[in-house]
Amino acid sequence: MAEAATSPHTAAPRTAVGFAYDRDALHCDDVLIADIVREVGTPTYLYSAATIAIRLRTLTAALAGTPHALHYALKANSTLALVTMMRTLGARADANSVGEIEVALRAGFAPGEILFTGVGKARAELERAVTLGVYAINAESAGELERIDAIARAQDRRARVALRVNPDVDAETHPHISTGQRHNKFGVPLEDAPALVRAMHARAGLHVAGLHVHLGSQMMSLEPIMRAAAAIVGVARALKAEGVPLDHLDLGGGLGISYDGTPGPDPQAYAAILGAAARDTGLSLIVEPGRTIVGPAGALVARVVDVKPHQAGHFVVLDAGMTELLRPALYGAFHRIVPVTRRHAPAARCDIVGPVCESSDILGLARELPLPRVDDLLAILDAGAYGSAMASNYNRRPLPAEVLVQDGRWRTIRRRQTIDDMLAGEL
Numbered sequence: 265m266a267e268a269a270t271s272p273h274t275a276a277p278r279t280a281v282g283f284a285y286d287r288d289a290l291h292c293d294d295v296l297i298a299d300i301v302r303e304v305g306t307p308t309y310l311y312s313a314a315t316i317a318i319r320l321r322t323l324t325a326a327l328a329g330t331p332h333a334l335h336y337a338l339k340a341n342s343t344l345a346l347v348t349m350m351r352t353l354g355a356r357a358d359a360n361s362v363g364e365i366e367v368a369l370r371a372g373f374a375p376g377e378i379l380f381t382g383v384g385k386a387r388a389e390l391e392r393a394v395t396l397g398v399y400a401i402n403a404e405s406a407g408e409l410e411r412i413d414a415i416a417r418a419q420d421r422r423a424r425v426a427l428r429v430n431p432d433v434d435a436e437t438h439p440h441i442s443t444g445q446r447h448n449k450f451g452v453p454l455e456d457a458p459a460l461v462r463a464m465h466a467r468a469g470l471h472v473a474g475l476h477v478h479l480g481s482q483m484m485s486l487e488p489i490m491r492a493a494a495a496i497v498g499v500a501r502a503l504k505a506e507g508v509p510l511d512h513l514d515l516g517g518g519l520g521i522s523y524d525g526t527p528g529p530d531p532q533a534y535a536a537i538l539g540a541a542a543r544d545t546g547l548s549l550i551v552e553p554g555r556t557i558v559g560p561a562g563a564l565v566a567r568v569v570d571v572k573p574h575q576a577g578h579f580v581v582l583d584a585g586m587t588e589l590l591r592p593a594l595y596g597a598f599h600r601i602v603p604v605t606r607r608h609a610p611a612a613r614c615d616i617v618g619p620v621c622e623s624s625d626i627l628g629l630a631r632e633l634p635l636p637r638v639d640d641l642l643a644i645l646d647a648g649a650y651g652s653a654m655a656s657n658y659n660r661r662p663l664p665a666e667v668l669v670q671d672g673r674w675r676t677i678r679r680r681q682t683i684d685d686m687l688a689g690e691l
């Protein structure tokens with residue numbers, strides 16, 4: 265790794281990508297994190313632009329043999345500058361609400377580059393999507409198809425619609441982010457899909473764009489996606505044999521990342537499964553990755569505000585918690601937590617917790633690290649996905665600042681929320 269960049273906002277020779285130590289100081293893309301935090305304060309999300317670019321290009325290259333479109337799932341992280349960056353890197357957009365559609369538009373995406381997914385789309389959201397002419401709406405039920413059809417006919421249009429199929433396959437992930445089993449609220453049962461697609465064709469307000477499946481998020485095994493792909497390919501082939509035309513096969517997102525530093529699933533193998541499925545049907549492929557692109561590119565940097573002993577170790581209390589990063593409290597998710605400046609001292613058992621008035625406000629239990637002191641900085645790694653996007657104002661805590669590190673420089677892409685921002689809509 266090159267000599268540390270010591271001055272924020274200035275270019276430095278860049279040789280390391282992502283979060284790495286140079287001697288005892290943690291850097292992001294070779295920029296000294298302590299320097300950034302001195303100006304921006306804590307808690308702050310830091311993103312490595314180089315990591316995002318590499319991960320997006322790796323997946324795109326792995327899919328190169330298959331006609332495809334990569335729609336970045338905004339739900340993973342919809343901070344405007346990052347969404348804009350996805351566009352400049354050649355991605356399209358996958359939005360889960362009209363709010364995400366508006367962010368995608370402001371990031372410069374054309375309506376025809378935006379997919380609209382989501383299990384409960386309000387009428388006003390459907391109207392906006394139809395009026396804009398988004399690339400496709402992933403429909404979740406027969407009732408939703410009817411509503412889209414009526415809205416489109418009232419505007420004398422045909423809305424492009426894909427049918428979300430629930431293949432009843434266990435994604436082998438946390439139950440809260442598993443979406444493709446019969447008992448989950450998502451999509452229509454596989455066996456109902458052919459009749460629904462035929463009925464869609466008969467509707468004057470709909471253009472049947474394709475079939476959609478999204479099994480779940482943080483999938484570490486590729487076996488479930490293989491089974492889901494086989495199921496949906498079966499439906500697509502049967503429809504083709506009947507002469508029912510489709511444009512694309514949307515196999516969703518969900519590729520997992522490693523949160524503990526061990527190797528994660530291989531994007532090449534993942535792309536090979538998706539590509540084979542698309543080729544089997546002769547349809548073009550759509551993918552909706554989120555976490556795999558931005559997860560490892562982000563870290564949440566927080567300051568130690570208190571250290572106190574307990575029976576079995578120490579509580580290390582940070583100025584960030586479940587309000588900034590909900591995943592550990594929500595799913596029991598594991599994130600590596602490392603010092604921004606390493607201390608050379610014996611390891612102690614640390615229970616790293618947040619400041620929020622909830623006992624579930626835990627970031628990491630039983631971590632072995634040299635006992636931090638008040639005002640030390642810790643970095644919670646792999647926090648780029650479902651981190652800032654899930655942050656809240658609970659306990660009237662302001663949303664954190666966000667910083668993008670790019671080409672040896674850094675800039676604030678979201679300033680820390682103020683109490684005035686927070687109260688702006690209150691009467």
Ligand SMILES: Cc1ncc(COP(=O)(O)O)c(C=O)c1O
Pocket residue numbers: 337339340358381382478480481482516517518519552553554555556649
């Ligand atoms: C329909 C849909 N597409 C794409 C994604 C993105 O998933 P991931 O971030 O795991 O790639 C999600 C998230 O669960 C989703 O619900």
